[in-house]
Structures are given as structure tokens and as C-alpha cells.
Amino acid sequence: MGRLSTYLDHAATTPVRPEVVEAMAPFAADRFGNASGGHRLARDARTALEDARDVVAAALAADPSDVVFTSGGTEADNLAVLGPLGAGPTTIVTSAVEHPAVLEPARAAARLGFAHVEAPVDAAGAVDVDRLAGLLDDDVAVVSVMLANNEVGTVQPLDQVVDVVRRLAPRAVVHTDAVQAAAWLDVARLAAGADLVSVSAHKIGGPKGAGALVARVPIRPMVHGGGQERERRSGTHDVAGAVGLATALVCAAADREADADRVRALRDRLADGLLAVGGVVESAPRDRVLPGHCHLQFSGVNQEELLVLIDRDGVCAAAGSACASGALEPSHVLLAMGVADPTTAVRFTLGHTTTDADVDRALAVVPAAVVRLRG
């Protein structure tokens, strides 16, 4: 695997940066202390944790006391949706294209007596701010709209969302899932108006199992225990994970502009080459999606079959979301966008390690597979 593959599934996960591996290594070696203890080994771990917290805070333009380390983006999203709920407002408003890590806790809350409503999106997958505004009132507790969609890549109008929420749902908090966006966008600036911001390390060259929620408002914990993270998330700290997240955020920010330009050009070449096959459309306009996203619909082709064929030639891509069994489900994002047949869609996502050779290989493999399957 690895370099033998043509890896075009960066939206699913990314290669771990060497700087991250190096930064994390000591914590699997002699810096193994429990950050909650009192002795010198514990204090050493604690220092590393708080240094990481400061770095994460700076990277996201947050106060360190607002940074809650979690086990990843899913936990951060769950905490953001459920944490603000209490005896007050009872409605959760999300866009229709949120990740299941946002939709499912909202649905779970709805089964317990809260309400969950979804704001529709336009044909490019961006939330319709006017329709969203129509759902806002005094009984809204949480409004969650991602910064960028993980499937199609659409960048959401978060600043407009914050604006209408402040005006029309004054008791609500605004959450943005920045898990996908963090690879390419300046989350610190774009999410400055949000009350809750989720990030995940493994989407930006960090380790799996580590993420954070910036919580600028009070939240109740989901995980109870020793009271870590100021009672917001108990459990012995994954110091290595926090350090990995911090390092990844710094690397991503440092390389972002140059990488974005380079990857955007690679993505454009890939997209143009695949569009040229004929009967292929981009799911959303290029200027509205993240630089690494190439989400296409191949008429007359079944996505499962295309993925199997190109996987044989080492091209790793994805489609929609997998359910618990591993089978593809029709994408709720595409259905919300009004796509009639979501089963022809395949997502290619490029990342900071993608090269011209990867695009060359994809263009050598994918068109032939499409033609073959069309029979």
C-alpha cells in the first residue's frame, strides 16, 4: 500500500505527517505520564498537553480555556450538538448535508423529546440561508452548519448563518463542523463567529483518535468521570494525540496557501480529464468547493462497480457514505441537492501529498474503467 496506491481519498483520511510522528513519539516512550497526576512524570505530560492546547488555541484563534480535547471529530460533533442542551430551548437546527456525526446526535436527541429540523440546501449543496432563517425562533438551542461539506466539498456561507442566528434565534448557539474545512481553509478567521467549532487530526495529517471542540459557550459533558477538560470531557488525556493534533494544525496552516494552489491545479487537471470522457458531470461548481474535492457523477455507471475496478489498479476513491455494514448508502448530501440518481457518484479527494503522477495514473485508469462498465 502507500506509495503503490494512487491515493485519492484524502477526505476520508490523510497520511500522517513525519513531523507529527516525530512529535508524538516521545509519548509512547519515556514521556508516558498521566497528565492528571501530581508527580514529575505527570507534570511533564501535563506540560506537553497544555503546550499542545495553546498551539491548538492559537491555530483556531480560540482561548486555550475554550479548547476541549476529544477522541476525534465525531466526538467533538456529538459534544457540540448535545452539550448545549438543557432545560431551555429544545430545537436543534442543522443543514441537510451535515455529517452523520452531527445528524445522528440530533436525531438521538429528537427521540428523547427534543426537536430536530433540517435546513435545505441549493443544487450546489450550500445551505439556503433564507430557508434556514425561516426555521429560527426562540426555541432553537443549537444551529449546526458545517464549514465545508465532506462529500461534495461545498463551502458553506457560515458568516451569513451566524448573522441570521444572532438576529432570529438569540438563545441559540452556533456550531460549525470544520473537520473537512481545516485542511484547506483558514478556520480561525472563517469560524470566528461560531460558538462551537469541531476539528479532527486525521483529516489534516495528524493521528486518528484525536480531535478538539472549541467551546466558547458552556456545555454539559457526555463522558463523565474524573472531570478532565474542566468537567467537559473526562478520561485520561491522550497527550500524544493532542500533540499530534497541534502539530498537524501548525503544519497545515504553514503549507495551506501553497498547497491549496498546487492541489487546486491538480484537481482541475483530474476533473477536466474525467469530464472529457463524456457523460460525466461535476456535482458542484469548482469555485464553490474545497481545492482538493473532485466529486463527479458518471452516467450509466454504478459507483460500487467503478470503485472495485479502479481499486484493482491501485486507485483509491470513495462514494457517499458507508453504513455500518460497509455497504454504500445513497448519499443524503446528493439527495438533499436534488440529484436524481446518487448511485453514479464517485468522490476523488486530493491532499497535500498528491502529485502529478497520481493524477496521471488516475487519468490512465478511471476513463478506461468507465468505458468498460458502460459496455
Add this chain to the structure above:
Amino acid sequence: MSGGVDSSVAAALMTEAGHDVEGATLKLWGGPSDSGCCSVADVDDARRVAQQLGIPHHVFNMTDHFATAVVDPYVAAHAAGRTPNPCIECNRHVKFDRLLDRATRLGFDALATGHHARVDRAGTYRLLRGADPLKDQSYVLSMLGQHQLARVVLPVGTMTKDDVRAHAARLGLRTAAKPDSQDVCFIHAGDGGREGFLGRRLDLHRADVVDQSGDTVGSVDAVELVTIGQRRGIGHGPDGRRRYVVAVDVTARRVVVGGDPSVDTVALDPVTVTWVDRPLAPGDRAIAQVSAHGRLAGCTVDPGPVVRFDHPQRPVAPGQTVALYDPADPDAVVGAGIAA
């Protein structure tokens, strides 16, 4: 690879024989209102066996096609007073149709399954009973023809069930001791079984039960769930003998019962008739099997086609499959059709 021991060993045997093998599990069900299906656990088992065998494993979502081709007709059949066999329809429309087509499109030479039956490839393809008479599944494969059999391999059909489990145990496969699944995959006892499933999709109607003189002798809660030949829930006649359902009229909401009914013929819906190879001609002899492990009945095939039994048989409910075997080669399936 269903997650059961038979398909696990089928995959193992093909791999051991040196073929390039990939495993596929179908996601066919998992609707929100009838959850509780063990499908995720079964997929996990199939995937793990594939990993143990060192072969790629895919999960294919065919829920839409399954709903259209198997579940919806199953519901409609009950509304019409017919007794369908959804596993046969799944074989006909999904496993040996859509999945077989997909395998071909992806460049595979054959589809192997864990069914207990055999394909004989000397000359024209023959479909034969499995070696273990208690597990023979040729009945549920009886719709296959030359076109499918040319691309189907049934590796465990020459083995007994005990041999299959022993092979799985030798290989340390996690499915070696897994009990066989008995139910229709989308019906669960915990969700109210067949009655619960149909009750959520159909209006079920109470019906009078009358004897053959027309006297009302009882009632049933759901006429749509009653099958011709059924004894369960029907009770005994005044003479103490068992009673069976003789006729069901869903529209009139009436069930007729009688003692020990029998018929001499069963008409097959010509649209549903398939032949493994050469069609039988009127006057040809055959051996009929009308259920998965039913008694065999010698018969002659009349125009229609109508199967004329040598000796009176229990009535065959409309919707049931009649599989026909060759009297000169009794393990060989000749063809099949659905009782009209």
C-alpha cells in the same frame, strides 16, 4: 458470502483450488421500521472469513432492487392470497441475476455460492441435488438455466454439512460453528414475525372459516396469512380428525377447511416456468417436489403446463414453486414453475 459456514467454506475451497477469489456480501435489507436484522453482524463475519482466507471482500448495496424484486411482490402476493417463496425470488432476481451480471461486468468468470447443490459440467450443464440429502438446496435453485449455470460454481454441493463444518473448523474460520439461518432474511420473530411484517404493510382482514358444507366453524384474524394445505391453527373436525385449509378467498374473506384434502394436479403459471436445458413436452414424466424438503411425487406434465400427479397429493398453494426432477436421473433438476 452471507456470513454463514457454507459460503465461508465455498470461498475457502475456491481459494485452495488456486482461483483468484473475491468475496461479496449483499446488503439487501435493513429498513428502519424492521430493524433488528443481524445483517451487520453477518457482514462482519463474512468480511472476517475473507480476511482469514486472504481474499478481498466487498459489500454491495442491492436494497432497492431487493425491495422491488422480492419484498414488494412478497407483500402483494399475500394480499392476493398467494404463498410466495421470497428466497426463491431472491435467487431468481438478485443473486443469480443482478449479482451474476455484476460479477461478469467486473471481469469474473464465475459466481460461487455455498448452496448445497451441484453443477455438472460434462456436456450441457446439469443442476443436481447436493450430496447431503438433509441439506439439499436444489429446490431453491431450480429456476436456473444454461446461461446461469455456465457461470455458477457450487463448491460445497459434494459435501455433507458435517464435512463443511469440519473444513471450516480446520481452517479456524469464525463461522465454523455458527448456526444456520432459518428465517427469511427480512422477517424477524422479534418484530412479530411474518404477521408483524405484513401487518405493517397490509390491512389484514378477519375471515370466517367454513367447512365443505358451508357451515361456519370458526374464524381467523388474518386471511392473508392463511395458506392452502395449512393445518396450523385450524383445529380438528367434529369427527376428531385433523382439518386442513382447502381453499382461501381473500376478497370474500372466507377460508374453507376439510379433512385430508388432496388434488390430482397443479397448474403452473406459464410465465414462471423455467428449464435447466431442454423443456419437457406434454406427456413427459417427471418427479415433482413442491417444497424445500417436501415429499417427492411422480407425475406427468400435461399441456399448460399442468403437473398431473400419479397419486393424489396435498393441494399446492398458489405461489409455491414446483421443482421437477428427471425420473431417469433423479438428482437432476429438469425445470420449475410456480403454482398458478
